[in-house]
Amino acid sequence: MDWISMRRRVARTRLAPAVALPVRAASVAGYDAQLLARSARWLARSREHTNYTYDLTDRNLGHLAWWVSVVTDTPVAEARAHIAEAREDGDLREHVREATLRSSRRGLADPTARLGRRLGWYAIARAVKPDRIVETGTDKGLGSVLLASALLRNGRGRLTTVDVNPDSGYLIAGRYAEVVDRVVGDSVAVLGSSAEPVDVFLHDSLHTWEYETAELAAVDPRLSRRAVVLSDNSHVTDALSAWAEKTGRQFLFFREEPADHWYPGDGIGAASWPRNDPPSR
Ligand SMILES: C[S@@+](CC[C@H](N)C(=O)[O-])C[C@H]1O[C@@H](n2cnc3c(N)ncnc32)[C@H](O)[C@@H]1O
Helix, strand or coil: CCHHHHHHHHHCCCCHHHHHHHHHHHHHHHHHHHHHHHHHHHHHHCCCCCCCCCCECHHHHHHHHHHHHHHHCCCHHHHHHHHHHHHCCHHHHHHHHHHHHHCCCHHHCCCCCCCCCHHHHHHHHHHHCCCEEEEECCCCCHHHHHHHHHHHHHCCCEEEEEECCCCCCCCCCHHHHCCEEEEECCHHHHHHCCCCCEEEEEECCCCCHHHHHHHHHHHHHHEEEEEEEEECCCCCCCHHHHHHHHCCCEEEEEECCECCCCCCCCEEEEEECCCCCCCCC
């Protein structure tokens, strides 16, 4: 009996799982060994203990450009160019490096600007040209300075960023601070305390279904017709997709693929009305 016939015969018996076990174990061990090596490199090189930052793989960046193109109804070449523009922004990288090294949290932060999915936030801000962006959850302010740099390139618009932590936002300085309004407080209360229209909203604060849903309810009356609503939590909850369905919007999700990092990545949920068919409001 030849080898192939023998394999087919064994595959039909109850012994098949036991016979295949060494091959299966070798596959999963190879995968886990790569993950352990990435984890060890990260433990040695990074200082981060939360809100991890990383770059995305080239293929994932290509997918991100297509995703931004569909969300904003703009040509993919434009989205690609905006992503490249942010990645090549040497001034922003230098600012993040210097502000991190100056900060009292430098022992728990990396000076290298690794932008990950925030590049999608940037490209959306470049495409939509918003008059007002609201970001809930500032943390160090990495997303805030990137969004601020999009507004500066647009030549218009302001960002409100809200965080309960008064020590948040140390990266928001220099020319980036000129277009950012920092607010310390509970985001649901802050969202409900103004009637100013919002063109881009980003939930990135307390990542529970209930809190995200409360933020969406609070910001809803303020959303302009062209508003794009983003969530940094759509890989965990369906709060944004459920809200999109309830309010007649469309929903799309982008999943991150980090390059050379142990963390499996987050994503971006986006909800908006179809560009050519927004309800009158
Ligand atoms: C994931 S971090 C934000 C990351 C940031 N957007 C970025 O680009 O890196 C979440 C932040 O939400 C803040 N936060 C938690 N609960 C909040 C609340 N109820 N209102 C406002 N901010 C809150 C935390 O203090 C924390 O700084």
